[in-house]
Amino acid sequence: MEMLTFPVIIAVFLVTLFLTSHIAKQVHGKYWKMPVVFMSWVVGGLLAFLALVSIDVLPVAELDPTIILVLKYALPFLVSTIVLMVLVRLDFMSAFTVNAAGLFIGLILAVVAIVSLGHSIESTVNTGNIVLQTAKANVVSMITGKPVNQEALAKLSPVEVEEEIELEPVYTTKDFLPPSAQKALEVKEQKIYTQPHYRDINVLNARRVIGKRVRASWRDGKVSVGKLEAVEGGDLIVSLRREEGIAQVPISMSSLKKLEVFR
Structure with a gap:
């Protein structure tokens, strides 16, 4: 066209x-x-x-x-x-x-x-009127020496209002879950993920981390890494990797300088 x-x-x-x-x-x-x-x-x-x-x-x-x-x-x-x-x-x-x-x-x-x-007839007439008024304002400005009134010309242009398009709702699997499950999922999504790393733990609380990987540091500077299997008396039973394989070794808590858990 x-x-x-x-x-x-x-x-x-x-x-x-x-x-x-x-x-x-x-x-x-x-x-x-x-x-x-x-x-x-x-x-x-x-x-x-x-x-x-x-x-x-x-x-x-x-x-x-x-x-x-x-x-x-x-x-x-x-x-x-x-x-x-x-x-x-x-x-x-x-x-x-x-x-x-x-x-x-x-x-x-x-x-x-x-x-x-x-x-559109209305928009075409409006465009022609804007062209005429702009040309006339420029000629008047040349004759009188006064600047063109840009505000008056700007008022001739209609403000186009964009029609709001109503979008159809998009549903996800979460929308079909029961309210309790949705709330639990939202709480889980709000949790901030932190990269796991070794954290200091008091040896007296060692029972709380049974089954997790720990790092034991002796007073003489030696370090051993393994899985905490159990706490028996004053000893930590840790699975350590040796040359001959994995062995469960008792570690006296009194001989440790620091105990760390990976979480």
């Missing part, structure tokens, strides 16, 4: 120009052919734009807002009508009729083209 936009605009313009020139012929315009009508559009459009600029430049702020609004629409139409009178050689009422008919035909064809291309 985007590729067809420019050809459709050209087609709408040519059809409007063709019909307007033939209406000028019907009302007995002396120079009714398409090039003359096109030239009247160019000159009339330029003078109409300057008429809009003059409304902003001249001190008309004290006038009633309704009068200013009427001037913004009536003055450009009046100027373009006068240009048609001069170039096509028509009387005022005939030029008024040709100008109004051309504008009406152009609007109808433009609406049909916008709809056929799948565009």
Whole structure:
């Protein structure tokens, strides 16, 4: 559709120009052919734009807002009508009729083209208004020497509100568990994992770590690593790896400098 936009605009313009020139012929315009009508559009459009600029430049702020609004629409139409009178050689009422008919035909064809291309009429009109107001503000700024009011131009652009898309809920296995199991799983997930390592433990609490790997340090500097099998009296029964295999060796707690458990 985007590729067809420019050809459709050209087609709408040519059809409007063709019909307007033939209406000028019907009302007995002396120079009714398409090039003359096109030239009247160019000159009339330029003078109409300057008429809009003059409304902003001249001190008309004290006038009633309704009068200013009427001037913004009536003055450009009046100027373009006068240009048609001069170039096509028509009387005022005939030029008024040709100008109004051309504008009406152009609007109808433009609406049909916008709809056929799948565009929004409101957004298209708003875009055209922004372009016109921006060009007019720049010309007024050049004439008066005042900077362009960017805030006023920014207000012309509508704020697009993105529609919130409701996503379908995504269920996991956890959602189908009973509440008690879900709570237990949440508690487990909240636990912070720490890397296991050797921790000091009092030899008097050795019974608590039976079945775990321990590291025993003697006072003479020797270190043995093995699995704590049992605590009998004042001895620790530890499975140590020897050259001949694994052997359970009793270690006197009184001879130990430090006892560590791996957890």
